[in-house]
Amino acid sequence: MPCIVGLTGGIASGKSTVSRRLAEHHAIPIIDADAIAREVVAPGRPALWLIARAFGRDVLTADGALDRPRLGAMVFGDAAARARLNRITHPFIIATMAWRLGVALLVRRAPLVVLDTPLLFETRNLLPLCTATVVVTCSREQQMERLMTRADGTLTEVQAEQRIASQMPLEQKAQMADFVIDNGGTADDLPEAIDRFVMAISGSVPTWFGLLFLRPLRAMGGRS
Numbered sequence: 001m002p003c004i005v006g007l008t009g010g011i012a013s014g015k016s017t018v019s020r021r022l023a024e025h026h027a028i029p030i031i032d033a034d035a036i037a038r039e040v041v042a043p044g045r046p047a048l049w050l051i052a053r054a055f056g057r058d059v060l061t062a063d064g065a066l067d068r069p070r071l072g073a074m075v076f077g078d079a080a081a082r083a084r085l086n087r088i089t090h091p092f093i094i095a096t097m098a099w100r101l102g103v104a105l106l107v108r109r110a111p112l113v114v115l116d117t118p119l120l121f122e123t124r125n126l127l128p129l130c131t132a133t134v135v136v137t138c139s140r141e142q143q144m145e146r147l148m149t150r151a152d153g154t155l156t157e158v159q160a161e162q163r164i165a166s167q168m169p170l171e172q173k174a175q176m177a178d179f180v181i182d183n184g185g186t187a188d189d190l191p192e193a194i195d196r197f198v199m200a201i202s203g204s205v206p207t208w209f210g211l212l213f214l215r216p217l218r219a220m221g222g223r224s
């Protein structure tokens with residue numbers, strides 16, 4: 001029985017860094033919601049047309065692509081606008097993720113697949129599929145600092161704070177998860193924490209337990 005791990009965290013807490021090591025060092029297939037979220041809004045795709053209809057043609061660049069900074073500025077400080085964007089994009093993202101999960105499990109016969117999903121606990125759409133969940137954590141100050149550094153001057157402090165506030169608090173996610181990868185140390189500390197997690201997931205959560213107990217519990221909205 002394969003194991004499907006839902007990987008999540010807060011914005012800039014280190015999910016992609018963890019995913020990269022899981023893929024490169026442990027050969028685990030990763031299905032990356034952020035990457036798919038970009039694919040489904042590529043020029044010519046129906047989601048982009050729906051976004052332009054809902055938010056106006058101003059959210060497109062001169063060459064017809066999505067103006068991500070502009071749309072980001074519109075949705076991260078406005079819950080209603082964000083919900084509207086999520087209603088458009090999430091069905092396309094979920095369908096693509098489910099399809100790729102099917103390919104990884106049935107065609108590639110992967111024993112373990114990771115769904116890298118920032119909003120795993122917020123939307124709960126993919127939670128019923130997961131046999132285990134893991135959250136990448138760090139402090140709020142580290143989140144701010146990493147987010148600002150990565151944005152390289154393109155985000156104001158207020159915008160960075162809005163992005164953090166648009167997600168469930170990281171401590172709450174950590175409480176809901178089966179596993180936590182602490183990324184509160186340096187980048188050099190992280191590989192060891194990831195490898196410990198891989199050992200734990202390979203040994204201590206029998207998939208039958210996840211499928212029989214954790215998944216139905218999550219589907220009912222209960223805590224794992």
Ligand SMILES: CC(C)(COP(=O)(O)OP(=O)(O)OC[C@H]1O[C@@H](n2cnc3c(N)ncnc32)[C@H](O)[C@@H]1O)[C@@H](O)C(=O)NCCC(=O)NCCS
Binds near residue numbers: 012071089118119167
């Ligand atoms: C608003 C958009 C255009 C901003 O693009 P931008 O390039 O600045 O950010 P990027 O897509 O790289 O996302 C960075 C991080 O922001 C956070 N984030 C993205 N979308 C959302 C959202 N709707 N709600 C809360 N947090 C979000 C995630 O932690 C994500 O990892 C883009 O994030 C988007 O289209 N979001 C809607 C799709 C979505 O929900 N994606 C998240 C994965 S399901």
Ligand SMILES: Nc1ncnc2c1ncn2[C@@H]1O[C@H](COP(=O)(O)OP(=O)(O)OP(=O)(O)O)[C@@H](O)[C@H]1O
Binds near residue numbers: 014034185186
């Ligand atoms: N332990 C660490 N110390 C310092 N910087 C780190 C550490 N871990 C990751 N980073 C850096 O922090 C930034 C955010 O990391 P990463 O992109 O992995 O986060 P994420 O959770 O995937 O972000 P997002 O939610 O935006 O997709 C990156 O620039 C990364 O190089």
